[in-house]
Amino acid sequence: MNRVDLALAAASVVLLGYGTWNGLVVAPPDRFMGDVSRIMYVHVPTAWNAMLCFTYAFVFAVASLLTRRPAWDHRMEAAVEVGLLLGILLTVQGSIWARPTWGVWWDWDPRLTSVAVMNVMFIGVIALRSFVDDASSRARWSSVATVLAFVNVPLVYMSVRWWRTLHQPPREAGGVDPAMLLPMWINVVGLLFLTVLLVRLRTRVARASRAAELAPPELP
Protein backbone atom coordinates (compact mmCIF):
# COMPACT_ATOMS: atom_id res chain seq x y z
CA MET A 1 0.00 0.00 0.00
CA ASN A 2 1.33 3.44 -0.92
CA ARG A 3 0.73 6.78 0.78
CA VAL A 4 -2.49 7.49 -1.10
CA ASP A 5 -3.89 4.10 -0.05
CA LEU A 6 -2.92 4.71 3.58
CA ALA A 7 -4.47 8.20 3.49
CA LEU A 8 -7.71 6.77 2.04
CA ALA A 9 -7.74 3.99 4.64
CA ALA A 10 -7.14 6.40 7.52
CA ALA A 11 -9.75 8.90 6.27
CA SER A 12 -12.37 6.20 5.77
CA VAL A 13 -11.79 4.65 9.21
CA VAL A 14 -12.01 8.04 10.95
CA LEU A 15 -15.06 9.23 9.00
CA LEU A 16 -16.96 5.94 9.18
CA GLY A 17 -16.17 5.64 12.89
CA TYR A 18 -17.34 9.19 13.61
CA GLY A 19 -20.39 8.90 11.33
CA THR A 20 -21.45 5.59 12.83
CA TRP A 21 -21.06 6.90 16.38
CA ASN A 22 -23.18 9.92 15.41
CA GLY A 23 -25.76 7.70 13.75
CA LEU A 24 -26.05 5.23 16.62
CA VAL A 25 -25.62 7.52 19.64
CA VAL A 26 -26.13 11.20 18.81
CA ALA A 27 -28.90 11.27 16.17
CA PRO A 28 -32.45 11.17 17.52
CA PRO A 29 -34.73 8.21 16.72
CA ASP A 30 -37.20 8.74 13.87
CA ARG A 31 -40.72 9.83 14.86
CA PHE A 32 -42.32 6.72 13.32
CA MET A 33 -39.55 4.18 12.73
CA GLY A 34 -37.84 4.69 16.10
CA ASP A 35 -34.29 3.33 16.42
CA VAL A 36 -34.68 1.11 13.32
CA SER A 37 -34.22 4.30 11.28
CA ARG A 38 -30.52 4.23 12.27
CA ILE A 39 -30.04 1.56 9.58
CA MET A 40 -30.48 4.42 7.08
CA TYR A 41 -27.09 5.85 8.10
CA VAL A 42 -25.39 2.81 6.58
CA HIS A 43 -28.02 1.83 3.98
CA VAL A 44 -28.16 5.13 2.05
CA PRO A 45 -24.34 5.59 1.87
CA THR A 46 -24.02 1.99 0.66
CA ALA A 47 -26.68 2.56 -2.01
CA TRP A 48 -25.14 5.77 -3.33
CA ASN A 49 -21.64 4.30 -3.42
CA ALA A 50 -22.83 1.11 -5.12
CA MET A 51 -24.42 3.14 -7.91
CA LEU A 52 -21.35 5.39 -8.10
CA CYS A 53 -19.12 2.32 -8.40
CA PHE A 54 -21.23 0.94 -11.23
CA THR A 55 -20.91 4.36 -12.88
CA TYR A 56 -17.11 4.05 -12.62
CA ALA A 57 -17.44 0.60 -14.20
CA PHE A 58 -19.49 2.06 -17.07
CA VAL A 59 -16.91 4.80 -17.72
CA PHE A 60 -14.03 2.29 -17.57
CA ALA A 61 -15.90 -0.07 -19.91
CA VAL A 62 -16.40 2.69 -22.48
CA ALA A 63 -12.73 3.68 -22.14
CA SER A 64 -11.70 0.03 -22.56
CA LEU A 65 -13.81 -0.31 -25.73
CA LEU A 66 -12.44 2.91 -27.20
CA THR A 67 -8.75 2.46 -26.35
CA ARG A 68 -8.35 -1.34 -25.97
CA ARG A 69 -5.83 -0.62 -23.21
CA PRO A 70 -5.71 -3.39 -20.55
CA ALA A 71 -5.47 -0.80 -17.74
CA TRP A 72 -9.12 0.21 -18.32
CA ASP A 73 -10.18 -3.43 -18.31
CA HIS A 74 -8.46 -3.97 -14.95
CA ARG A 75 -10.24 -0.92 -13.51
CA MET A 76 -13.56 -2.08 -14.90
CA GLU A 77 -13.12 -5.55 -13.38
CA ALA A 78 -12.37 -3.91 -10.01
CA ALA A 79 -15.28 -1.46 -10.14
CA VAL A 80 -17.79 -4.17 -11.11
CA GLU A 81 -16.72 -6.42 -8.25
CA VAL A 82 -16.66 -3.68 -5.59
CA GLY A 83 -19.98 -2.30 -6.89
CA LEU A 84 -21.53 -5.74 -6.69
CA LEU A 85 -20.25 -6.23 -3.15
CA LEU A 86 -21.91 -2.93 -2.16
CA GLY A 87 -25.03 -3.86 -4.12
CA ILE A 88 -25.39 -7.13 -2.21
CA LEU A 89 -24.76 -5.38 1.13
CA LEU A 90 -27.37 -2.79 0.16
CA THR A 91 -29.89 -5.54 -0.49
CA VAL A 92 -29.17 -7.27 2.83
CA GLN A 93 -29.39 -4.01 4.80
CA GLY A 94 -32.65 -3.12 3.07
CA SER A 95 -34.08 -6.53 3.85
CA ILE A 96 -33.13 -6.18 7.53
CA TRP A 97 -34.77 -2.74 7.59
CA ALA A 98 -37.89 -4.00 5.79
CA ARG A 99 -38.69 -6.70 8.36
CA PRO A 100 -39.61 -4.40 11.30
CA THR A 101 -41.02 -1.56 9.15
CA TRP A 102 -42.94 -3.39 6.40
CA GLY A 103 -43.38 -6.71 8.20
CA VAL A 104 -41.64 -8.69 5.42
CA TRP A 105 -38.01 -9.42 4.54
CA TRP A 106 -38.64 -8.89 0.82
CA ASP A 107 -41.25 -7.44 -1.52
CA TRP A 108 -41.28 -7.23 -5.33
CA ASP A 109 -41.55 -3.46 -5.11
CA PRO A 110 -40.05 -1.62 -8.16
CA ARG A 111 -37.03 -0.34 -6.19
CA LEU A 112 -36.18 -3.73 -4.70
CA THR A 113 -36.80 -5.52 -7.98
CA SER A 114 -34.63 -3.11 -9.98
CA VAL A 115 -31.81 -3.48 -7.40
CA ALA A 116 -32.07 -7.28 -7.62
CA VAL A 117 -31.93 -7.08 -11.43
CA MET A 118 -28.90 -4.75 -11.18
CA ASN A 119 -27.07 -7.24 -8.94
CA VAL A 120 -27.91 -10.20 -11.18
CA MET A 121 -26.75 -8.34 -14.30
CA PHE A 122 -23.37 -7.51 -12.77
CA ILE A 123 -23.03 -11.10 -11.48
CA GLY A 124 -23.49 -11.97 -15.16
CA VAL A 125 -20.60 -9.67 -16.11
CA ILE A 126 -18.31 -11.41 -13.59
CA ALA A 127 -19.48 -14.84 -14.79
CA LEU A 128 -18.84 -13.84 -18.41
CA ARG A 129 -15.28 -12.84 -17.54
CA SER A 130 -14.63 -16.24 -16.02
CA PHE A 131 -15.86 -18.04 -19.17
CA VAL A 132 -13.65 -16.25 -21.72
CA ASP A 133 -9.99 -17.29 -21.79
CA ASP A 134 -8.63 -14.84 -24.33
CA ALA A 135 -7.82 -11.56 -22.55
CA SER A 136 -8.70 -9.17 -25.39
CA SER A 137 -12.01 -10.93 -26.13
CA ARG A 138 -12.78 -10.98 -22.41
CA ALA A 139 -12.14 -7.23 -22.16
CA ARG A 140 -14.29 -6.49 -25.19
CA TRP A 141 -17.25 -8.70 -24.30
CA SER A 142 -17.32 -7.81 -20.63
CA SER A 143 -17.13 -4.09 -21.50
CA VAL A 144 -20.19 -4.49 -23.73
CA ALA A 145 -21.94 -6.45 -20.96
CA THR A 146 -21.07 -3.75 -18.39
CA VAL A 147 -22.49 -1.01 -20.62
CA LEU A 148 -25.69 -3.04 -21.05
CA ALA A 149 -25.90 -3.79 -17.31
CA PHE A 150 -25.43 -0.11 -16.47
CA VAL A 151 -28.64 0.80 -18.33
CA ASN A 152 -30.51 -0.50 -15.26
CA VAL A 153 -28.66 1.78 -12.77
CA PRO A 154 -30.55 5.02 -13.59
CA LEU A 155 -33.74 2.94 -13.44
CA VAL A 156 -32.86 1.96 -9.84
CA TYR A 157 -32.35 5.63 -8.97
CA MET A 158 -35.58 6.81 -10.58
CA SER A 159 -37.75 3.84 -9.53
CA VAL A 160 -39.01 5.50 -6.32
CA ARG A 161 -39.91 8.66 -8.23
CA TRP A 162 -41.66 6.95 -11.14
CA TRP A 163 -43.55 4.31 -9.13
CA ARG A 164 -44.84 5.28 -5.67
CA THR A 165 -45.20 1.90 -4.00
CA LEU A 166 -43.77 0.41 -0.80
CA HIS A 167 -40.24 1.86 -0.79
CA GLN A 168 -40.42 5.46 0.36
CA PRO A 169 -39.12 8.26 -1.93
CA PRO A 170 -36.13 10.33 -0.74
CA ARG A 171 -36.99 13.04 1.77
CA GLU A 172 -36.33 16.69 1.05
CA ALA A 173 -33.23 17.83 2.96
CA GLY A 174 -35.11 20.80 4.48
CA GLY A 175 -37.50 18.46 6.27
CA VAL A 176 -34.84 16.42 8.04
CA ASP A 177 -33.25 17.22 11.43
CA PRO A 178 -29.59 18.29 10.82
CA ALA A 179 -28.59 15.81 13.55
CA MET A 180 -29.89 13.06 11.22
CA LEU A 181 -28.30 14.46 8.06
CA LEU A 182 -24.81 14.76 9.60
CA PRO A 183 -24.12 11.00 10.11
CA MET A 184 -25.60 10.29 6.68
CA TRP A 185 -23.21 12.64 4.89
CA ILE A 186 -20.17 11.68 6.97
CA ASN A 187 -20.79 8.01 6.16
CA VAL A 188 -21.35 8.81 2.47
CA VAL A 189 -17.92 10.46 2.27
CA GLY A 190 -16.23 7.83 4.49
CA LEU A 191 -17.62 4.99 2.38
CA LEU A 192 -16.63 6.86 -0.79
CA PHE A 193 -12.99 6.91 0.38
CA LEU A 194 -13.21 3.21 1.26
CA THR A 195 -14.78 2.40 -2.12
CA VAL A 196 -12.02 4.23 -3.99
CA LEU A 197 -9.42 2.36 -1.91
CA LEU A 198 -11.05 -1.02 -2.62
CA VAL A 199 -11.20 -0.28 -6.36
CA ARG A 200 -7.52 0.72 -6.36
CA LEU A 201 -6.46 -2.46 -4.54
CA ARG A 202 -8.69 -4.70 -6.65
CA THR A 203 -7.29 -3.11 -9.83
CA ARG A 204 -3.81 -4.21 -8.73
CA VAL A 205 -5.08 -7.75 -8.16
CA ALA A 206 -6.53 -7.74 -11.70
CA ARG A 207 -3.26 -6.42 -13.14
CA ALA A 208 -1.25 -9.11 -11.32
CA SER A 209 -3.65 -11.84 -12.54
CA ARG A 210 -3.27 -10.63 -16.14
CA ALA A 211 0.53 -10.58 -15.80
CA ALA A 212 0.44 -14.15 -14.46
CA GLU A 213 -1.73 -15.20 -17.45
CA LEU A 214 0.73 -13.72 -19.92
CA ALA A 215 3.85 -15.03 -18.20
CA PRO A 216 5.56 -17.91 -20.03
CA PRO A 217 5.22 -21.29 -18.29
CA GLU A 218 8.13 -22.24 -16.05
CA LEU A 219 10.52 -24.79 -17.52
CA PRO A 220 10.86 -28.08 -15.62
Next chain:
Amino acid sequence: MSGVIQGGWGYVAGAYGITAGVLLLYVVWLYTRLRTSGRSP
Protein backbone atom coordinates in the same frame (compact mmCIF):
# COMPACT_ATOMS: atom_id res chain seq x y z
CA MET B 1 -46.00 7.96 20.93
CA SER B 2 -48.50 5.68 19.18
CA GLY B 3 -47.44 4.03 15.93
CA VAL B 4 -43.71 4.26 16.56
CA ILE B 5 -41.73 1.04 16.12
CA GLN B 6 -40.39 -0.02 19.52
CA GLY B 7 -36.97 -1.61 20.01
CA GLY B 8 -35.28 -2.71 16.83
CA TRP B 9 -31.69 -2.50 18.06
CA GLY B 10 -31.16 -6.13 17.04
CA TYR B 11 -31.94 -5.23 13.43
CA VAL B 12 -29.63 -2.20 13.64
CA ALA B 13 -26.81 -4.34 15.06
CA GLY B 14 -27.40 -6.93 12.33
CA ALA B 15 -27.21 -4.38 9.50
CA TYR B 16 -24.08 -2.65 10.81
CA GLY B 17 -22.41 -5.92 11.87
CA ILE B 18 -22.92 -7.67 8.52
CA THR B 19 -21.72 -4.58 6.61
CA ALA B 20 -18.58 -4.13 8.72
CA GLY B 21 -17.82 -7.86 8.73
CA VAL B 22 -18.18 -8.33 4.96
CA LEU B 23 -16.13 -5.21 4.15
CA LEU B 24 -13.41 -6.30 6.59
CA LEU B 25 -13.29 -9.80 5.07
CA TYR B 26 -13.03 -8.29 1.58
CA VAL B 27 -10.14 -6.02 2.63
CA VAL B 28 -8.31 -9.02 4.15
CA TRP B 29 -8.95 -11.08 0.98
CA LEU B 30 -7.62 -8.27 -1.24
CA TYR B 31 -4.56 -7.78 0.95
CA THR B 32 -3.84 -11.53 0.90
CA ARG B 33 -4.27 -11.67 -2.90
CA LEU B 34 -1.87 -8.75 -3.33
CA ARG B 35 0.71 -10.33 -1.02
CA THR B 36 0.61 -13.65 -2.87
CA SER B 37 0.11 -12.39 -6.44
CA GLY B 38 3.85 -12.02 -7.02
CA ARG B 39 4.32 -15.72 -6.29
CA SER B 40 1.42 -16.98 -8.41
CA PRO B 41 2.31 -19.31 -11.25
